Amino acid sequence: MTETYREINLSSNHRTTEDTMPQVQETVFSLQSVGIKYGDFSAVSNVNMEIYKNQVTAFIGPSGCGKSTLLRTFNRMNDLVLNSKVVGEVAYQGKNIYDQDVDPVEVRRRIGMVFQQPNPFPKSIYDNIAFGPRNHGVKEGIDDIVENSLRNAALWDEVKNKLKSPALSLSGGQQQRLCIARSIAVEPDVILMDEPASALDPIATLKIEHLMRELAAKYTIVVVTHNMQQALRVSDKTAFFNLEVDEEKDTRTGVLVEYGPTTKLFTDPKNEKTSDYIKGKFG
Amino acid sequence: MCGSISILTTLGIIYVLFSEGINFFSQISIIEFFTDTAWRPFGDPENDAFRIGVAPLVVGTLLVTVIALSVAVPLGLATAIYLSEYASKRIKRKVKPVLEILAGIPTVVLGYFALTLVTPFIRNIFPGDTIDIFNALSAGLVVGIMIIPTVASISEDSLSAVPQSLRNASYSLGLPKSSTVLRVVFPAALSGIISSILLAMGRAIGETMIVAIAAGNLPSMTLNPGSQVQTMTGYIVQAVGGEASRGSLTYNSIFAVGIILFLMTFILNIIANYFTKRFREVYE
Known part of the structure; x- marks a missing residue:
């Protein structure tokens, strides 16, 4: 346990030095006036932001502010919801x-995407990882893909002797890392994570957070979290979303309030709402 | 209360079947019953023509059942997959009652449907005398139609019970909908689907009126779907229909056939139950 903490701290320090260095940031996503509607209901309105390569970007905000909905537009998972329109x-x-x-x-x-509840397929550990590559026509080297993906998801040492066991026999935290490994196996550029640790205990949560930092070296990560400490621990950039209520028209919609480097947003927020939220005054 | 009534009824059925069956097997050896390949149970038992091997009835039953399943499994599963994965809620609301109506048609009506519509149609397609007027094919096809709702409805339930999170996992790995359905949803629902097929198979084996009307009553040891056959249920109908006097060997043979029928459907139901349970364990 103490060791895990130290590792987290180490990676945090490492990040701080990186942040202070001037660097050219490559844009992966660029959002222009993005809004999401379900029928007449506008879940998110007018979001403009950029997501940068090899960074962890965190979305925070109170429930119902549309942060998960917005995340699902990044890989068109919203298409699967009836009547949704971007x-x-x-x-x-x-x-x-x-x-x-x-x-x-x-x-x-x-x-790729990792969900709130770990959702391994009811197959073996091995088959869960091999599933994506196999279905994309990969015939050879599946063993290597499985091993590398599990190593990258910091799960290999725990499961290397029981690859044929059912994935559902793993603990919640292991299942979530398995889901991350399963995403990695299809070699995505970006991994979206929708509150990946909210169903996990604190130790499993720390492991996932540590993993996110490591994965940022190779992948671009966007993570939705309701845990501000988590955003502070893992992310380079943080976006704060809030619910905007229009009393007259009786409508409510999610908006992007403030977006910037995580340390800046948490220590010196420009917006009063952001300041109130990170101090825990609402949400 | 209601549960105990059905349990008592089942026990009563088992008691009658086996007590009468013992009468039968005290006169006919079990080995002869299972190994003889001709079934001519009417007339004088001392006559050489009198043969009491149940195999032709079992073969006839299985032939009709296999034909029925080859209709019901593809159509039933296609219906289930369509309803669960592709149909809008509105279409689903309309199609499900239609399936239930199909399940509610009296089988005597289906029997005449087989004899007066399906049989002439088949005989038109295959000219000459390749297809008897009474034949296993026609009966099997219509039994197949009869059990489509069983396959479709139970399979649809188990496909719908597969958590959305598994579909999302597959989509997020970049699989199209068709692969998601075939490689994720279908395997995850497999135990429920297998149990639906086993239950439908049990209904096909036990189906009586359609085969009594359309398959004929000539026990024959054949796998030719175009020829006349007799199923176990068909024989029971024929024997009960007045051709066997109470207490005679022929009369007792009804119960011997009944025991086999009972055991076959009973075992199928137990296996189906096992699969249904396994499915529940995975997802609840």
Whole structure:
């Protein structure tokens, strides 16, 4: 346990030095006036932001502010919800993924997702990881993919002797790391994480957080969290979303209030709402 | 209370079957019953023509059942997959009652449907005398139609019970919907699907009116779907229909056939139950 803490601290220090160095940041996602509607209900309105390569970007905000909904527009998972409609432009490497000629299936292959509840397939550990590559036509080297993915998800040492055991026999935290390994196995560019640790105990949570920092070296990570400490621990950039209520029209919608480097947002927020939220005055 | 009534009824059925069955097997050896390949149970038992091997009835039953399943499994599963994964709620609301109506058609009506519509149709397709007027194919096809709702409804329930999170996992790995359905949802629902097929198989084996009307009553040791066959249930109908006097060997043979029928459907139900339970353990 103490060792895990030390590791987290080490990686935090490492990050701080990185942050202070001037660097050119490559944009992965660029959002222009993005809004999401379910029928007449507007869940999120007018979001403009950029997501940078090899960074961990955290979305924080009170429940119902649309942060998870917005996350699901990044890989078009919202398409699967009836009556949902995305307006504006979600550009991934310069291309709007909501253009007519974009195949949502290909988008999802390059932009993986880890969900709130661990959702391994009811198959063996090995088959869970091999599932993606196999279905994308990979015939050879599956063993290596499985091993590398599990290593990258910091799960290999725990499961290397029981790869044929059912994935559902693992603990919750192990299942979540298995799901991360399963995402990695299809070699995505971006991994979206929707409150990946909210169903886990504190120790499993720390392991996932530590893992996120390590994965940022290779992947771009966007994580939704309701845990501000988590955002502070893992992210380079933080976006604070809030619910905007219009009393007159009786409508409410999620908006992006403030977005910037995590340390800045938590120590010196520009917006009063952000300040109130991170001090725990609401939410 | 209601539960105990059905348990008592079942025990009563088992008691009658086996007590009468013992009468039968005190006169006919079990080995002869299972190994003889001709079933001519009417007339004088001393006559050489009198043969009491149950195999032709079992073969007839299995032939009809296999034909029925080859209709019901593809159509039933296609219906289930469509309803669970592709149909809108509105269509689902309309189609499900239609399935239930199909399940509610009296089988005597289906029997005449087989004899007066399906049989002439088949005989038109295969010219000459390849297809008897009474034949296993026609009866099997219509029994298949009869059990589509069993396959479709139970399979649909188990497909719908597969958590959305598994579909999301598959989509997030970049699999299209068709692969998600075939490689994730279908395997995850497999135990429920297998149990639906086993239950449907049990209904096909036990189905009586359709085969009594359309399959004929000539016990024959054949796998030719175009020929006349007799199933176990078909024989029981024929024997009960007045051709056997109470207490005679022929009369007792009804119970011997009944025991086999009972055991087959009973075992199928137990296996189906096992699969249903396994499915529950995985997801609840």
